[in-house]
Amino acid sequence: MEIKVMKNIMYANEKTANENREFFKQNHITAFNIMASPGAGKTSVILKIIEALKDIAGIGVIEGDIASSIDAEKIEKTGVPVVQINTSGGCHLDANMIKLAVRDLKLRENSLLFIENVGNLVCPSAFDLGESIKMVIASVPEGHDKPHKYISMFEAADIVVLNKTDLLPYIDFDKDSFYKGICLLNDNVPVFEISCRTQDGIKALLNWIGDKMFK
Amino acid sequence: MEIKVMKNIMYANEKTANENREFFKQNHITAFNIMASPGAGKTSVILKIIEALKDIAGIGVIEGDIASSIDAEKIEKTGVPVVQINTSGGCHLDANMIKLAVRDLKLRENSLLFIENVGNLVCPSAFDLGESIKMVIASVPEGHDKPHKYISMFEAADIVVLNKTDLLPYIDFDKDSFYKGICLLNDNVPVFEISCRTQDGIKALLNWIGDKMFK
Numbered sequence A, B: 001m002e003i004k005v006m007k008n009i010m011y012a013n014e015k016t017a018n019e020n021r022e023f024f025k026q027n028h029i030t031a032f033n034i035m036a037s038p039g040a041g042k043t044s045v046i047l048k049i050i051e052a053l054k055d056i057a058g059i060g061v062i063e064g065d066i067a068s069s070i071d072a073e074k075i076e077k078t079g080v081p082v083v084q085i086n087t088s089g090g091c092h093l094d095a096n097m098i099k100l101a102v103r104d105l106k107l108r109e110n111s112l113l114f115i116e117n118v119g120n121l122v123c124p125s126a127f128d129l130g131e132s133i134k135m136v137i138a139s140v141p142e143g144h145d146k147p148h149k150y151i152s153m154f155e156a157a158d159i160v161v162l163n164k165t166d167l168l169p170y171i172d173f174d175k176d177s178f179y180k181g182i183c184l185l186n187d188n189v190p191v192f193e194i195s196c197r198t199q200d201g202i203k204a205l206l207n208w209i210g211d212k213m214f215k
Helices: A002-025 A042-053 A070-076 A095-106 A151-156 A167-171 A175-185 A201-212 B002-026 B042-053 B070-076 B095-105 B151-156 B164-171 B174-185 B202-212
Strands: A029-037 A058-065 A082-086 A111-116 A133-138 A160-162 A191-193 B032-034 B058-065 B082-086 B109-114 B131-141 B159-163 B191-193
Touching: A002 A029, A002 A095, A002 A160, A029 A042, A029 A167, A029 B042, A042 A070, A042 A111, A042 A160, A042 A201, A095 A111, A095 B082, A133 A151, A151 A175, A151 B032, A167 B164, A167 B174, A201 B095, B002 B032, B002 B095, B042 B058, B042 B109, B042 B159, B042 B202, B058 B070, B058 B095, B070 B082, B082 B095, B095 B109, B131 B151, B151 B174, B174 B191, B191 B202
Parallel strands: A029 A111, A029 A133, A058 A082, A058 A111, A133 A160, A160 A191, B032 B109, B032 B131, B058 B082, B058 B109, B131 B159, B159 B191
Antiparallel strands: none
C-alpha cells in the first residue's frame, strides 16, 4: 500500500509538472528550479541575477521555505514580483504549489522565473516542477565531497554553480575531487565558479542565463 | 489513505525507537543523533570527540549517507568501530536502521554512540531513533537565519553546536539574530561555538558530553 500511495503522488506530480511545462512554453517563460543545501546562497544568486537583468527582462520569483518569509522580503525590496510558499514542514516544493503560485505572479511573456526550492540537497531532486532548467548551487564551505554523496541532485542538474569561492583561501577544498564527482554523474553539465560577495564569475553566469531565455 | 500510511510509518518508527531507547538504557549507552545541513561538519565534530575521548570511553559510530562511505572511512582510521548505512536516496535515518546497525557495533557498557544522520536540516528531525541526545550542528557560512527557517530541527535540539567560527571574520554572520532564533524556539538549549579547524571551543563541548555519559 505504501508504494502505491507513493506512486500516486509521483504520478499526480508529474501530470501537474507537465501542465506547468506547457504553460511556461506557451508564455515563453524560462523557469529555473534552484536547489541547494541550506545557506549555499540560493537567494544571493537570485538577487545578483535580478540586479543585472531586471531592466532588460521580465523576472518573477517563487520562494519556497518551511517557515518564514525572510528571503521573499529580500526579493521584494528589488521591486520584482515574488510569491512566498511556506511548506509547513514539507521538505521540498511540488508541481501543484508552483501551479498555484505562478497564477499570482502574473508574469509577462519572455520572463525569467526563479523558483527557490527548500534548502535541502536530497528531496527536491525527486519532484519535477515543470521547470526549464534545474540549477544546483554548491558552496565552498560545504566541502568538495558533496557530488560524491548527494548523487541524485548533481545527476539531475542542468547547471551547477559553485558559490562562495572567496572562502577558498580559508578552507581545504579539493577542486579536483569536486569536479571529478560531478563528471562521474553528469559529464557535460556546465559548472560556474562564483562569489556573490566579490562578484567573481557572476558575469559568465549571467551570459549563460541570458542565452537560455526564450528568444 | 495517504495520511493513514504516514501514521503507520510513524507508529512503527516510534515503537522501534522505544526499543532502541530501552536497549541504550540497559547497556548504559549514551546515543547522540547528530543532525545538520550537508557540510556543516558532523564528521569533523565526531572525529574531534573520538580523538579526545577514545582512550577513556567506549565509542561507536553509525554513519548515515545516501551514498558513499567517505565519512565511515575517516572514522575507521581512528580505530573506533563504525557501521555505514546507505539509505539509497532516503533523506533521513529511521529507528529500524539503527536497531540493525547497533547489533553490528557490539558496543561495551558505558559507551558513547554517535549516529551521523543524513545531511539534511529538514526530514531527520521527524524521525525518533531512540537517541539519548539530539545534537544539531549549524555552521557559520550557512548564515544566521537558519534557526528562523528550519524550526523543527532547532526546536527538537538538546544541544546546538555552531561550527566553523574561524570563518566569522570573512562572513556577515549576525550572532544576535542566530541566538534570538534559537531562543524563540528552545530557550534553554545549550549552544557551543566551536571551530574544528582551530580547536576553539572544543574543550567546553567535550566537558558537556562527558557530563552526559551514563555514570
